Amino acid sequence: MVFICAGPLSPNLLFVAKLLLALLERIHGLVDFVTANDIETLRTALRERKSHVMVLVTNCPSEEISASIIRNRLSILLVSQDFASLACHSMHMIGANFIGAVRDVTRQVSAISPVASSPGTARLPIAEHDTVHAVATRLMLMLGLSIDDDQLQTACRQVSAENSTTTVIDAQGPTVEKGEDIYHSRAILLPHELSLAKRLEESYGPLMDGRRPASIDIPTEMLIRAEPPHPHLEGTIELLGPSRILTFGPYMHLPIGRWRAELRFNVRDNYSGNEFAMDIYSGDSVLAFAKTRMPREGTFQAELEFDIASSQAPFEVRTFVYVGAIEGTLTIQSLRMTPLGSGAL
Structure with a gap:
């Protein structure tokens, strides 16, 4: 027994x-x-x-x-x-x-x-x-x-x-x-720690009730700026500089199953044009990748679908600027993970 x-x-x-x-x-x-x-x-x-x-x-x-x-x-x-x-x-x-x-x-x-x-x-x-x-x-x-x-x-x-x-x-x-x-x-x-805990409880709480969450919202401050000393993400990112990774993290976890990452971002003053890329990285593998032309300005959403094979492995949503830039800013406004099909619980 x-x-x-x-x-x-x-x-x-x-x-x-x-x-x-x-x-x-x-x-x-x-x-x-x-x-x-x-x-x-x-x-x-x-x-x-x-x-x-x-x-x-x-x-x-x-x-x-x-x-x-x-x-x-x-x-x-x-x-x-x-x-x-x-x-x-x-x-x-x-x-x-x-x-x-x-x-x-x-x-x-x-x-x-x-x-x-x-x-x-x-x-x-x-x-x-x-x-x-x-x-x-x-x-x-x-x-x-x-x-x-x-x-x-x-x-x-x-x-x-x-x-x-x-x-x-x-x-x-x-x-x-x-x-x-x-x-x-x-x-x-x-x-700010209490606020972060409350927001994550709203997203992850249904999992502890045995329910499928409609989505899991990842606080953007869980993302990390790629430039040293690698602070947590706040405010806008200056695009000026060479092609490079912009952000990584959040090193959080999701249940096994298929998911869609939805990254909402705002671009300003990108007059010379550029390319924006995003990938999902977990378990020493790139699970999904996409690259697109970066608009001159406006608010946009990038989406990637991917499979989580182990809840023990943290995931990252990494963002990149693919061409050296002479001007412009980018602001990540939200990051949402949505379960797909019947696999993600």
């Missing part, structure tokens, strides 16, 4: 996994607890298991693990949290800055999306005011666990410093690794 806790790495996910383990130990005694994102780790754990009951935690499953879970119609408990908290957790766990953490969250969300949309998946909602006892009761009902009130209280106290009526957020501080640091970091995020 395998109980799966899935979701991007977060205080909520780790806390729920510990709470589920405490509940199952009241019922079954010895329970194996395994964290696995690749098939070999999972196979090793299954070979070495000491109990017929296992809690499996996966936050960024490989395609093989996701396929196995879906193929065997296993029940999955999906646990998530707001995007800002996910990014702060990633900052502390991998030592990244906020932009690097945001990229890591898109990797996890994209990898978990096939599992999130599986018919056997149930999402566990957790509000910040929920008590440990309330979440434990919700867990029991969702999983059909049979446990008396004394056992329930014992399990709750095991993960909440002996107080089952404390909130989940307060309980996570001492029981989840770096829990207090994560919530402190979230409280001091800068306004």
Whole structure:
């Protein structure tokens, strides 16, 4: 019997996994607890298991693990949290800055999306005011666990410093690794970081609900100017200079499937004419490429269709000026990724 806790790495996910383990130990005694994102780790754990009951935690499953879970119609408990908290957790766990953490969250969300949309998946909602006892009761009902009130209280106290009526957020501080640091970091995020997290949650949020997003809007500040010191994109780009790459990035992730990149840009004062090119790069390969005459001025949209073969590989949308320019400016206004067909979820 395998109980799966899935979701991007977060205080909520780790806390729920510990709470589920405490509940199952009241019922079954010895329970194996395994964290696995690749098939070999999972196979090793299954070979070495000491109990017929296992809690499996996966936050960024490989395609093989996701396929196995879906193929065997296993029940999955999906646990998530707001995007800002996910990014702060990633900052502390991998030592990244906020932009690097945001990229890591898109990797996890994209990898978990096939599992999130599986018919056997149930999402566990957790509000910040929920008590440990309330979440434990919700867990029991969702999983059909049979446990008396004394056992329930014992399990709750095991993960909440002996107080089952404390909130989940307060309980996570001492029981989840770096829990207090994560919530402190979230409280001091800068306004532009909170805005970025909110916009990305609007785009990537449907994936965690098992829904197909209409599109994923990539904030243009996630793109990077090609000239040193490679700042994140803001404002206009001067075309004056030799043929060259203009921008690269965003080094974010998408679920497996077919996508269309839609880049909207504005050109001004390009009197001598030029050529604009754009490609999609991922996994050491150019997935799509197009080149066109750059107009003298106006707002235009370039589109490329491409296939994502692995959600673990970051993608880039790179832009180029193909002829040396003596004047003109270019402003990238928006970048949208739209899923095509039934493959992208």
